[in-house]
Amino acid sequence: MAKKDFSIAVFPGDGIGKEITKQALKVLTFLNGKINIDLRLKEGNVGGAAYDIHGTPLPPESLDLALKSDAVLLGAVGGPKWENLDYAVRPERALLDLRKKLGLFANLRPVAAFEELLHTSTLKAEILRGVNIMIVRELTGDVYFGQPRGVSKKTNGQSIGINTMIYTDEEIRRIAHHAFEIARNRKNNLVSVDKANVLESTELWRDVVTEVGKNYPDVNLSHMYVDNCAMQLIRNPAQFDVILTTNLFGDILSDEAAMLTGSIGMLPSASLGADHSMYEPIHGSAPDIAGQNIANPIGTILSVAMMLRYSMNLPDEAGLVEKAVEQTLKDGLRTKDIYQSGDKLVGTEELGESVVKNLRNLFN
Ligand code: IPM
């Protein structure tokens, strides 16, 4: 039988984006000969790199490529070079527009502590053991997209900056169903995070999540205020299974949670919608270390594993990629961000090659 085609739009973006996606591409290229799917990779330009050429961070041909592909793999966007640009053409805008235009409302950010890295975290190893959290972040609503927004001058000469925190019940219902389904396939434990004691938009969030929860009596639902959640994540992170939260709170809590794994370079993500999907590490473009072959490509490689699981329906192969990463860590290989004395310090390239080598062994 002919192999099914699967097209991937690859957007390396800015800063370390190019180096880390290169390693993920090595993994995809290796897999291409091994799995029952024909991967078609097409590269495009987004972010500051695209702005420099086209004057816009998301040129129409890149958006078109994303819309026509079965999945998107993205590195990172942004950097000091573009920091003074208008919001409408900042590199970050490419990411936000891709999320919105592809309808990627569900952002999954798994946070798993690797046994080998327990001692690289700034937190005590004993509170990290067994941590395995899935953060489900709503990705196309909230203050990120709410209107009105902007900075303007009032008649009395004062400047005001406005952003609008806004959710409709439909947006909340959609992501809540998604999170309950995920909890069902894990430990049936869902914590919904809001600030319902102060913010009306999240009071609605709490009410709708509670309502949706009636359809999932097998899932244990509880609610937590975001300030308390921020504290609980470093006090006792092992208490969490699935965390469901809003766009802004999810952005903040996922950076915090990344520290449970030792480095923000470790965390992958999947952004899913009804018709499209995008995969990217949760970290930024790290311009300070770009081009030095020291960035950690693991978050991007693990994003490929998520692509195999969620977009190609290849959970076994996804597991093998995760195993290959684990083996690389067991072998003592570390990029600078997760290095401790006694480890083998390697560059971005060498780490990527080690994962492919381990993957090859797992396939043989
Ligand atoms: C993330 C990032 C983005 C966000 C930025 C780069 C726009 O921090 O994916 O978490 O705020 O969502």
Ligand code: MG
């Ligand atoms: Mg973020």
